[in-house]
Amino acid sequence: MNEVIRAQEIGLTFQTADGPVHALKDVDLTIGQGDFVSFIGPSGCGKTTLLRAIAALETPTEGRLSVNGMEPDAARKARAYGYVFQAPGLYPWRTISGNISLPLEIMGFPRADRRQRTARVLELVDLAGFGAKYPWQLSGGMQQRASIARALAFDADILLMDEPFGALDEIVRDRLNEALLDLWAKTGKTIAFVTHSIPEAVYLSTRIVVMSPRPGRITRIIDSSLPRDRPLDIRDTPDFIALAHEVREALRDGHGDD
Amino acid sequence: MTDAAIGEMRGGGMLRRAAKGRTLPVLAVLLAIVAIWYAGAVGLNAQWVRDQAARSETVLSTGEFVVRTLSLDRPVLPAPHQVAAGLWDGIAGQKITSKRSLVWHGWVTLSATLAGFAIGTAAGILLAVGIVHNRAMDQSVMPWAVASQTVPILAIAPMVIVVLASAGITGLLPKAVIAAWLSFFPVLVGMVKGLRTPDAMQLDLMKSWSASPSQIFWRLRLPSSMPYLFASLKVGVAAALVGTIVGELPAGASSGLGARLLSGSYYGQTVQIWSALFAAAALAAGLVIAIGAVEKIALRRMGLAR
Structure with missing residues (x-):
């Protein structure tokens, strides 16, 4: 191994x-x-x-x-690596999709790639369809799932x-x-x-x-x-x-x- | 049921609604202030009326006495209706281009206020960005900023006007500089606090993505600071207006609400002073309300509204 x-x-x-x-x-x-x-x-x-x-x-x-x-x-x-903290730490001024694509923006992924990756990880954490929502519209558990999706978005091992x-x-x-x-x-x-x-x-x-x-x-x-x-x-x-x-x-x- | 009865019921409903809301308390306070003001006007102007009556050896009834105290040309304290008439005359009774128009003077003051507010806000934000990102600035700028505000603006203003005038700069800019002097400070203090609101976890997250300082600033610090920015902008714009008016007082300025205040006091035109004062207060209230409206829209769109 x-x-x-x-x-x-x-x-x-x-x-x-x-x-x-x-x-x-x-x-x-x-x-x-x-x-x-x-x-x-x-x-x-x-x-x-x-x-x-x-x-x-x-x-x-x-x-x-x-x-x-x-x-x-x-x-x-x-x-x-992707890091997940105790609190979701989502930005209230960004949608769930916007939050997940934040690290991708910082790392310089092109727009089309960002959209595709965001959709994929949202699916992975079972939040498909919630991308356009704002953090306050989601429960605490859903917010934490979104923060896990954010950590997964850039394919860290x-x-x-x-x-x-x-x-x-x-x-x-x-x-x-x-x-x-x-x-x-x-x-x-x-x-x-x-x-x-x-x-x-x-x-x-x-x-x-x-x-x-x-x-x-x-x-x-x-x-x-x-x-x-x-x-x-x-x-x-x-x-x-x-x-x-x-x-x-x-x-x-x-x-x-x- | 008669029409009168229905009318009465409607009136009662309105009264009840007014009592439930803020209208009634506000009206009550306003009425109390006006009443106290009238009483003050009678009291303060009484001596003058009494002296005049003695000189012309006339005996005044109480009614005549009160009416005279409230209708003097140059009262010590003008009555509310005199100020209202003065305001109305200044706003609606003159051509806007006239030197007697409060609208024209108000515009002169407003334009310098907005220019100074823009300069002050930009300076405050830039200094705050420097303080948050640079250790040397963090240690050194704040004491100077505080010191700048402890110097009486009344002492600084004439010097600014004179120095800039000797450099050939007159008109709007010197006043704007004084307005900026007063308005940069609240913006600076608010933005330093606002740019530092992101907690350790938020900053660690950014670090875990290897974000650059400028990415952290634009994506995290600046959006987080918005509630603080708007709060300090409201204080700043009111301070800018005060600065502009102070800047209009010295050295024979002929336009602006400050000049209006000063010429009123030269010639004992108390009604003119009070009209200018109220115009300035209305201007300040309007500016603060305008910023409040922008704040509401911006923070709601950012999901930061409470």
Whole structure:
């Protein structure tokens, strides 16, 4: 399997007024092509910082990090990834289509290509027919789907998602989880997904990276035994429950010193 | 049912509607102001009327006394109906090209105000763009901008007029410069705030697409700043009008509402002063309302209206 993201002994220290904060320490990780990797851990464990380092929004102070065999900064310029934040961050003055074509405009795609790509990703996130609507006319879940479409529009191989469904209610979240798995199966993207929900991590991932704080580090990496094809009711199977239990134990181990 | 009864019911309905809306409170306040104004006019003009009566040794009844206080040629405080007559005469009673026409003077003031407002708005926006994008400007421009506003405009205005006149520049431009001096500041403050409204997440998104600073400016910062821009434009246009009028006061300006105010005070023409004042107030209100209308349309079209 191709290595897409490779972190070797990376550390990231923020200098603050109260002294240095070790957001990440000795993080070793490889993510292969087509993996769905979840990062889970309590707040302050560095899961978001790690995702931001992969996106070149933060720079590690130690170690080596490569994305698609490049420095993260070069990878970003080569449009290696699309990033989805917790909030949709859609512009109220642009339609849904306008929002999705925003990165395409910035990257200089020609108009006809933009239109075609926008239509395609709208279809992909099941929002076909909503392109001419404005963000306020859509529900929170639909807005977040639009923001995922925006991240997919320029055909990055990697999708980085930072608690994308954290602000949504559980019913909507279930539906979007299902839709995300469907989208992952259709597109074969590599997905790195930050969450603080154990069921969400277990349901979505091929690998679950459990992290703990002070300093932010990886305590365990759990490979999922679940099949790739996962209906929602897989969550009631013994395998799922056992896996969730394992993640919970790993989280508790990481917390042993609190 | 008689016609009268129906009429009464209609009237009652209108009254009720007026009471529910804003009409009635506004009318009540207006009436109170007019009443206080009349009382003030009688009180302030009383001494003059009393002196005149004593000089001509006539005895005035209360009714005559009040009528005289409200119909003096050069009252200390003209009565509302005198100002209204003055305004009407200034607006409708003169040819528009006449030097006595308030429309003509108003146009002179308005044109300088709009020119100064345009200069001030452009300067305010440009400085704000510089402050947001350049660290050196961020550190250095604001104190000077604040300082410029703490200098009394009444002290600056004559100097601007004199300096520009010695350079051969007279007429509209010197006044526009003073108007710009006052109106750039609110635009600057509002736009610095407005251009900085996009949050860290919005900027990170742009960064994740490797957007250039100019792309971030045109696609994110500028549209986000629109509500702030319009709020400060309203303050700015009123300030520009004040600046223009102040610019019309010194050095024998012969046209504009400011000149009208000044010549009125030279010759004790209080009705003329008050008419010019009201014309200026109406002009300011009109400008603010016009910007408000543009704001409403623009923000609604941008989906930013509340």
